[in-house]
Amino acid sequence: xxxxxxxxxxxxxxxxxxxxxxxxxxxxxxxxxxxxxxxxxxxxxxxxxxxxxxxxxxxxxxxxxxxxxxxxxxxxxxxxxxxxxxxxxxxxxxxxxxxxxxxxxxxxxxxxxxxxxxxxxxxxxxxxxxxxxxxxxxxxxxxxxxxxxxxxxxxxxxxxxxxxxxxxxxxxxxxxxxxxxxxxxxxxxxxxxxxxxxxxxxxxxxx
Numbered sequence: 001x002x003x004x005x006x007x008x009x010x011x012x013x014x015x016x017x018x019x020x021x022x023x024x025x026x027x028x029x030x031x032x033x034x035x036x037x038x039x040x041x042x043x044x045x046x047x048x049x050x051x052x053x054x055x056x057x058x059x060x061x062x063x064x065x066x067x068x069x070x071x072x073x074x075x076x077x078x079x080x081x082x083x084x085x086x087x088x089x090x091x092x093x094x095x096x097x098x099x100x101x102x103x104x105x106x107x108x109x110x111x112x113x114x115x116x117x118x119x120x121x122x123x124x125x126x127x128x129x130x131x132x133x134x135x136x137x138x139x140x141x142x143x144x145x146x147x148x149x150x151x152x153x154x155x156x157x158x159x160x161x162x163x164x165x166x167x168x169x170x171x172x173x174x175x176x177x178x179x180x181x182x183x184x185x186x187x188x189x190x191x192x193x194x195x196x197x198x199x200x201x202x203x204x205x206x207x
Contacts (some may be wrong), residue, residue: 001159001160002157002158002159002160002161003124003127003128003158003159004047004156004157004159005042005127005130005132005156005157006046007038007042007045007046007154007156007157007170007175008038008041008042008059008060009060010061010062010065010173011060011061011062011165013062013173014170014172014173014174016034016037016038016068016069016105016169017032017034017035017036017171017173018030018031018033018064018069018172019173020039020046020062020065020066020069021069022066023064023070023073025077025078026069026073026078026110028075028078029077029078029083030069030076031079031083031084031152031153031171032076032082032083032088032089032092032129032152032189033069033072033075033076033077034069034152034171035071035134035153035154036072036075036076036092036093036096036104036134036151036180037065037068037072037087037090037160038062038091038132038154038170039051039068039121039132039134039197040052040068040096041053041060041068042085042132043056043105044057044069045069045175046130047105051100051101051103051131052097052100052102053068054068054071054129055067055068057095058096063173066176067112069091070117072115072122074180075092075093075095075096076088076089076092076093076096082150083136083152084136084138084150084192084195086109086110086111086192087109089136089152089195089197090107093107094107097168098136099178103200104199104200105197105198105199105200106197106198106199106200107195107196107198108195108196109182109193109195109196110122110194110195111191111193112136112138112184112186112191112192113119113191113193114193116181116184116185118178119142119180119184119194120165122192122194122196123155123158123166123167124158125182125199126196127155127157128157129192130195131196131198132155132156133154133155133156133194133197134152134153134154134194134195134196135152135153135154135155135169135190135192135193135194135195135197136151136152136195137149137150137151137153137183137186137192137193138150138156138188138190138191138192139186139187139188139190140183140186140187140188141186141188142180143196145182145183145186147171147172148169148171148183151171152171153169153170154169154170155167155168155169155170155172155194156168156170156175157181159177164179164181165179165181166178166179166180167180167183169183
């Protein structure tokens, strides 16, 4: 079974990239802000949250996107050690949502210590429910995962091929299918994890 969520395009890129940012620390460590920007645009396009993105609805330009990262920067500004915990992302992006009138979209942490089996089920449930997933990887033992070390990115799809569960990871304006078991089992004691978006209690989601 395969399921993919639509992702915003910025010119010919799939989502945004911190490498477009002109401010040095955003260029180096703006990945959390970019994940939040892509999430905001997704909420605007797919869940009717128009107040979360102030620029043109169609044909998103790189210039507008970089201006949007400047808006997000105060909420998820790179700091010493980076945005290296799930609660930092949720606090920062949560404040952005509240400041822009969004009261219904909520977030829950899914720590990296959770088992692969239950995390696979959580990923499947989120994607099936129409929610993309911010993911944080800290250290990783596998050479193929070095692009994702100390990095925030988004998961917006999964594909089950026999006994392998793949996830579609979007970052730096591109996507890649990854073996989720390899990605999740980092080989280090300190873990990152996932942020699970949801509608707050009593609210109805509308795709």
